[in-house]
Amino acid sequence: MARPRKPLLSRDRIVETASALVDAEGLSAVSTRRLAAELGVSGPSLYNHFRTKDEILDAVADAVSAKVDLSMFEEGDARDWRTALHDWAASYRAALADHPNIVPVLAQGPGRRPAGLRVADAVFGAMVRAGWPPAQATYIGALMRYFVTGSALGSFARGFVDDETAYDPADYPHLGQAHLLAEHRQKVDEGAFDTGLRALLDGLAMQYETEAREKRARQDS
Amino acid sequence: MARPRKPLLSRDRIVETASALVDAEGLSAVSTRRLAAELGVSGPSLYNHFRTKDEILDAVADAVSAKVDLSMFEEGDARDWRTALHDWAASYRAALADHPNIVPVLAQGPGRRPAGLRVADAVFGAMVRAGWPPAQATYIGALMRYFVTGSALGSFARGFVDDETAYDPADYPHLGQAHLLAEHRQKVDEGAFDTGLRALLDGLAMQYETEAREKRARQDS
DNA sequence: ACCTGAACACCGTTCAAGT
DNA sequence: ACCTGAACACCGTTCAAGT
Numbered sequence: 001m002a003r004p005r006k007p008l009l010s011r012d013r014i015v016e017t018a019s020a021l022v023d024a025e026g027l028s029a030v031s032t033r034r035l036a037a038e039l040g041v042s043g044p045s046l047y048n049h050f051r052t053k054d055e056i057l058d059a060v061a062d063a064v065s066a067k068v069d070l071s072m073f074e075e076g077d078a079r080d081w082r083t084a085l086h087d088w089a090a091s092y093r094a095a096l097a098d099h100p101n102i103v104p105v106l107a108q109g110p111g112r113r114p115a116g117l118r119v120a121d122a123v124f125g126a127m128v129r130a131g132w133p134p135a136q137a138t139y140i141g142a143l144m145r146y147f148v149t150g151s152a153l154g155s156f157a158r159g160f161v162d163d164e165t166a167y168d169p170a171d172y173p174h175l176g177q178a179h180l181l182a183e184h185r186q187k188v189d190e191g192a193f194d195t196g197l198r199a200l201l202d203g204l205a206m207q208y209e210t211e212a213r214e215k216r217a218r219q220d221s
Numbered sequence: 222m223a224r225p226r227k228p229l230l231s232r233d234r235i236v237e238t239a240s241a242l243v244d245a246e247g248l249s250a251v252s253t254r255r256l257a258a259e260l261g262v263s264g265p266s267l268y269n270h271f272r273t274k275d276e277i278l279d280a281v282a283d284a285v286s287a288k289v290d291l292s293m294f295e296e297g298d299a300r301d302w303r304t305a306l307h308d309w310a311a312s313y314r315a316a317l318a319d320h321p322n323i324v325p326v327l328a329q330g331p332g333r334r335p336a337g338l339r340v341a342d343a344v345f346g347a348m349v350r351a352g353w354p355p356a357q358a359t360y361i362g363a364l365m366r367y368f369v370t371g372s373a374l375g376s377f378a379r380g381f382v383d384d385e386t387a388y389d390p391a392d393y394p395h396l397g398q399a400h401l402l403a404e405h406r407q408k409v410d411e412g413a414f415d416t417g418l419r420a421l422l423d424g425l426a427m428q429y430e431t432e433a434r435e436k437r438a439r440q441d442s
Numbered sequence: 443a444c445c446t447g448a449a450c451a452c453c454g455t456t457c458a459a460g461t
Numbered sequence: 462a463c464c465t466g467a468a469c470a471c472c473g474t475t476c477a478a479g480t
Binding site for chain 1: 325328329330333335338346349357363364368370374392394409412413
Binding site for chain 4: 225226252253254264265268273274
């Protein structure tokens, strides 16, 4: 066969197929041979388009980052910083929840992934524009990512086992209902996420007020 | 050689050696053959002590969970829930920071790992005792874990590249200083963690006060 | 019970060969 | 430029054989 006159592969087609495979069967199902088979080519062909398998997975992760809504951070948007942060976090979480198997890659940080960097850039810029000092704006981008990726990676309920015998009351006196969590997992995950997000935003608002008060005091003196 | 009269291996020795290997060279350095070589045996020997390689990594992760301080959640401890949560989060984060390479395993949730379950049990029990409704206590255990594991996994600064050319100002207008982050990474990570933890605890304290007020109102009527 | 070597069905990646 | 098969140096795991 050798070289076809029209390329069989493209970066986009590889990423699409890899994404579908990750979603359907998990990260561990992605081997270069398996992915190539899915694409109708032989394993080494992929290396004409990506340098390593990790680069392919990075591209899959970045495609998820690209789906995160950033419109609330645009200059003209009417939302205040707190609402913007809330809406962004919700969109971020929804994007990860749609593709939970790739979250371990995403959670490591943006690295060189363009969409991941775009997210970091947008939130930092918007927080500075809203009056946060640059150092605090950096912290906010980081801590929000901690929380959102942590929640997507370690889905609380999925992290417990659906097996009553796993939780001996002698060992874990308070976990009597833990095996039920798998049942309610969606409710628990949502409740924990909403509670945590509200707490974070309430707490940040308090710090913002404190800073504003101090700034006014400095100007008055 | 065959069977020696005194076993060459034990679960503890395997976990210790695997931990050292993970710390020194990362998760990907742990293959059953490599680990066995490190222990002076052949690869399949490990299967007399663990059913799978994943079970070994789970045990390595659980050894880290076992180092998390839980004394603040004991019945006799004088710390209030907010201080307890703060001190626990700090100890949790320190334990993970000592062994960053195993965090991806830990972040997936406690599963069947005894020390991980003990942590979940302790925080849930203490929050209920402090007056939180059980559903909220569950959420608190979950959201704190989201934040702590998220921060350990996705160390913000490590997630950026130490390379100025990676951040074209045309693409990322606000990331001009991003390549400097690697330098300050410890400061950024600590600042983001401290800021986020304080915000979370401030926000939770607000919710606690609201609940307490509502409870008083119900009792007065 | 606990170790061994051989074997099975895989991996990621390189490379010369083909068009 | 873009695909191929062959090859290299690995994997996790099973299993019969040894004591």
